[in-house]
Amino acid sequence: MAIRERMSGNEAVATAMRQINPDVMGAFPITPSTEIPEYFSQFMANGQVDTQFVPVESEHSAMSVCIGASAAGARAMTATSSCGLAFMWELLYVAASSRLPLTMAVANRALTGPISIGNDHSDSMGARDSGWLQIYAENNQEVYDNFIQAVLITEAARLPIMVCQDGFITSHGVSNIQLIEDEKVKAFVGEYEPEDYLLNDRNPLAVGPYGTAPYYMEVKRKQAQAMMDAEEIIGDVARRFEELTGRSYGFIEEYRMEDAETAVVVIGSSAGTGKAAVDELRERGVRAGLIKLRVFRPFPAKLIAEALSGVKAVAVMDKTDSFSGNGGPLFSETRSALYDRKERPLMVNYIYGLGGRDVTVDHFFEVFDALGRIAESGEPGETYRYIGVRDAEERRR
Amino acid sequence: MAYSLKKELEKPERLAGGHRLCAGCGAGIAVRGVLRALEEGDRAVVGNATGCLEVSSFIYPNTAYYDSYIHSAFENAGATMSGVEAAYNVLKKKGKVKETFKFITFGGDGGTYDIGLQSLSGAMERGHDMVYVCYDNEAYMNTGIQRASSTPRFADATTSPAGSVIPGKVQNKKNLTEIMAAHNIPYAAQTTFLGDFRDLHSKAHKAIYTEGACFLNILSPCPRGWRYEAGDLPEMCRLAVDTCVWPLYEIENGVWRLTYEPRKKLPVEAFLSKQGRFRHMFRKGNEWMIEETQQYVDEQWEKLLDKCE
16 A cells, blocks of 8 residues: 655655665755755664765765766765756766766756746756756656656666756645555665676776767767667656556646647646646636646657647747747757647747746736637747746747 | 785786877876785776876777776766765675775876865765875876976976966965875875885885775876976986975875985986976076075975974
8 A cells, every 4th residue: 555645855755765775875965955865864874775875075076976886886866956966067978978877856946147046947957968868747746756767767778867856846845645665666676787887796897988089979879879769668667657556657748638729838846837727727618738748858759749739829838048049948849849740839938937936827827818819810929938027028928 | 025026017917008198108107006006806996087097098999907997077086986985885785796896096186186176085085995096297288288286386388388477387386195184084195106116016005905095196207298208207206206396205094204215315406407397497597496496395395304203
């Protein structure tokens, strides 16, 4: 029987970590993910895990410790947010190109400039081309479930994985959750048995070569293949997880999309707010729908295109700006995914919720209102928009 | 057992020939010298910061190392090996690793004195059972001889060139060995390639087999950066220690000990005059540079003697 509990997203991650009982954890505190190593070190102090906890002097070293540990043959993990993730940047690429399994919990927070501890997706979205797998959660249950699945995904794909949740909103928000029994988690994740590793008694391994031009590109191509192959792995792990818990996970979640004329595409906790708006609009007879992206890397282009091709007008919601002058990252990828479709919706982008700016059901009403007008007129108007910002000019409506 | 270089050289090599370091470079000598101090039968994981050594000894698909090896970046060799050592502790306890492994990381002075100092300091403070070896050639040689905090005053480097107004590097060399000793690690030492390598061997052996985080700083001349003939490397090392520019000492559990005292302390000119990087110091009117260098070396030497038993 599942265990009914109530806890924050951070505690849920720490609990999953305790149940997984990894070999090595490198950790450096940063708001709002700090509680994860705090909870975990308490598990250490109480003798509940066998992990070597390495409390380093920076996130840069936390990622370096994880790289060393994973290459050595250990199951390694860390947690971070915002500037901590940015400080790891160079090593994110090293980890991915070295094909090292690693699980990193990310409590998403705005990047500094100005400094903010509020939630947005600028940290992990900035790392979208680093070669890491990325999974996002809407609520605490998903954070917990994603984290447990991530261990198997990263080890099978031999690509590192970020398990993202919205800082404060789910990381600190306490809600009801169903935990899996310790022994079931243990059996689900199994033992990590790498093929090649530094501490292999029988066969030494060298990691991190100088890659000259005759070899570098082949390394990158194989890395690209691994990202594409991860799709099947993520699906398989989700199926196994469903057998264990009854909870089903896809790459995207389609919410009331069957006959939708207008739809929003969203990542993370705002999907919950968006669903509330959709429900109310449906009551009023508006054929509104929502697509929540769970997996951003690899990008489920085909699934999104299929889900959206019949819709008249779509708003893609980005909780970060990529400062291209042309929209955020989710917008760029979603719009690109639809390009080859004969039937494609009109599409606009909304940048929202930066630096912890609140996102409400009313904001979604505003978006769906705009989509209604776009669907009716057939004119998308300005596609690069801000919502929830005071300066009217900045909204570019 | 008495030390014999001949015997030591009969051991199987742990760094294969055919790596691509320059002739007359100290880095490869440092690696061979340190790895020779491993007991036969003991395994090692060798770590490496980005630098000359890394790009010359592990060019895909060939590695020059007999042992397992990891390089990840320039500034994180200390932390990377911390992760390997942490993994070893837990996998050994779980019975997944049976053999004894030692952990030895090499970094140049750029990766150690400068960009990797934080990562190194963290690893030393946490006390991982590892040795960090700096092969110090006193400038960023891999990128083309730029000044570093390890570069001595007046040296002509490509970002501290000797010109008509500024006479080479303005600042004195950072004393990294003392900074490491200030971490109160069980063993820190400074050495170079001298005679039959007895000094380097004994220090490397102590560093590898002392439990905890240990640090070795090896003066490793660079013929390109220092501008000497490749065959003159042993003379560079000899002159560095006999002028007291690079004193040989160790700090074992807080006890400072001089391991080599020159029979006759030579004037700094003997060291400086053999190298192109100091050539401008010998031009007419620049005598003050040599005087100030001598004064600085004397002061540092006296301070060191005060600390040593």
